[in-house]
Amino acid sequence: MVKAKKWILATKFDGEPKDSNFKLEEEDLPALKDGEFICDAVYLSVDPYMRAHVFPVGSVIIGEQVARVTESKSKDYPVGCLVQMYAGWSSRTLVDTKNLKAMETLHLLKVPDLGKLAPSLALGVLGMPGMTAYFGFLELCQPKAGETVLVNGAAGAVGSAVGQIAKIKGCKVIGFAGSKEKCDWVKSLGFDHVFNYKEADISKSLKEAAPDGIDCYFDNVGGDFTSKALQHMKLFGRISVCGGISIYNATQPRLTPDPFMTILSKQLKVEGFIVMRWWAKYPEGKAEMKKWIDEGKIKYRETVKDGFENMPQIFMSLLKGANIGKMIVKA
Ligand SMILES: NC(=O)c1ccc[n+]([C@@H]2O[C@H](COP(=O)([O-])OP(=O)(O)OC[C@H]3O[C@@H](n4cnc5c(N)ncnc54)[C@H](OP(=O)(O)O)[C@@H]3O)[C@@H](O)[C@H]2O)c1
Structure with missing residues (x-):
């Protein structure tokens, strides 16, 4: 035994x-x-x-x-x-x-x-977090070359892959992460603008990096970050709601304004997801991610x-x- x-x-x-x-x-x-x-x-x-x-x-x-x-x-x-x-x-x-x-x-x-x-x-990167980035971003945000993409949690398993996929698709990418070391790594992956959310003014940084607004927002963080990011979305922008790590440990309700009036007035397309919805398509996603790794287009x-x-x-x-x-x- x-x-x-x-x-x-x-x-x-x-x-x-x-x-x-x-x-x-x-x-x-x-x-x-x-x-x-x-x-x-x-x-x-x-x-x-x-x-x-x-x-x-x-x-x-x-x-x-x-x-x-x-x-x-x-x-x-x-x-x-x-x-x-x-x-x-x-x-x-x-x-x-x-x-x-x-x-x-x-x-x-x-x-x-x-x-x-x-x-x-x-x-x-070749498993659940990679598939979260691949399908959660490509299927829900439908990014087009030349568009501006925002991703937070950018040095994490999911966020680092989302930003690189956005670059492969020809987008301008803005990332936020929580330390200088993380920001340096994210920048080395090819992100166009990277900010430390613990030090930077989020609204000011977004205004500077995306003066014309954001087309696609891949949200790993939720909470106050998202309340601020929403104000910088373009009309008819797309948001993939992946996670809300800033509020998982919360014991008190949020004090910041409810985001739904901004979603309405900017006519945004917002969709939440659980990655297992694409389980049957994982082989396709894993093959594409593996190809990008082999070609040096995705680093992990x-x-x-x-x-x-x-x-x-x-x-x-x-x-x-x-x-x-x-x-x-x-x-
Ligand atoms: N919908 C789905 O099916 C699905 C699937 C997988 C993952 N997710 C979600 O995707 C997100 C990322 O997951 P992951 O596996 O890639 O984790 P990860 O980003 O590798 O690790 C978590 C990171 O969250 C950051 N963090 C912690 N507290 C934070 C705060 N208050 N504000 C901003 N960032 C904070 C930390 O980085 P910093 O040092 O940068 O703060 C930490 O390294 C999570 O929200 C997770 O729940 C969803």
């Missing part, structure tokens, strides 16, 4: 996540039956949605991981094979391949051969931290901006 470790949500999040929200538990995995395999986590993803999503106290914290098959009674998943799946914050998982329909939420995939690229990219960064035992601290540091590019935990 082998043991698995799992991080459990011990108490409901209230404000910023803290140590007492997390509990590490151990579980015995049963002996393998026909069609089953056991895999060990190699890379685990920590993402802002783990804070935003409501899930029951006592359950394993949600999340995707890349894992290696270590024992197998399934001919489709032999020992050594790399898989990716939403198995949560668990160090070891038993998968019953004969029962995958019932385990649909696992979204089990084999990690494709990425050549010289690290398999952790399956959790980043990862912040890789060690230790399954450190997952809560790594997750909490992500929410405070400790990452450049995708935050990954190496088990």
Whole structure:
């Protein structure tokens, strides 16, 4: 019998996540039956949605991981094979391949051969965050060459990819990120204007960088930033509402004005999305992103931290901006 470790949500999040929200538990995995395999986590993803999503106290914290098959009674998943799946914050998982329909939420995939690229990219630029950027931006903003695009969270996994895709499409790109180091990196990716939102006056910066207004706004941040950004949209602009990281930890209601009258008067097209709506089209998005990486048109960064035992601290540091590019935990 082998043991698995799992991080459990011990108490409901209230404000910023803290140590007492997390509990590490151990579980015995049963002996393998026909069609089953056991895999060990190699890379685990920590993402802002783990804070935003409501899930029951006592359950394993949600999340995707890349894992290696270590024992197998399934001919489709032999020992050594790399898989990716939403198995949560668990160090070891038993998968019953004969029962995958019932385990649909696992979204089990084999990690494709990425050549010289690290398999952790399956959790980043060639995985969910990359697909969020690719489909969430291209499908909802419908950018055209020559248009002006605004993206916040620009040094993060999603935002850094959105800005580069916008450049590939011939747009002028304005990015906002939270430190000089992050802004320097974002600028090196080819963004036309980059501002540190912790120091710059957001409205003044937007007026300077986009005197004629913004056509497409990809919003990772929400809150006060968005209230200000809306005022700089052109008539008939398009907004892809991806996330609201500035308000995930909020304990008080917002005091800034409601944005809907601006949306009305500027006749903006605003659409929210959950990236899984394009699950069936992921292969197309991943192939295009891989091609752009191979051609040197898309660059990526990862912040890789060690230790399954450190997952809560790594997750909490992500929410405070400790990452450049995708935050990954190496088990
Ligand atoms: N709709 C979907 O299906 C979908 C899918 C994936 C992700 N998302 C959303 O996309 C956004 C980005 O996700 P990601 O995975 O790429 O995360 P990320 O940007 O790699 O990491 C989070 C970043 O948020 C920034 N941040 C934290 N507090 C902030 C604040 N008050 N104001 C502005 N920025 C703040 C930090 O960077 P700074 O140092 O720059 O502050 C931090 O590094 C999140 O809102 C996430 O929920 C949505």
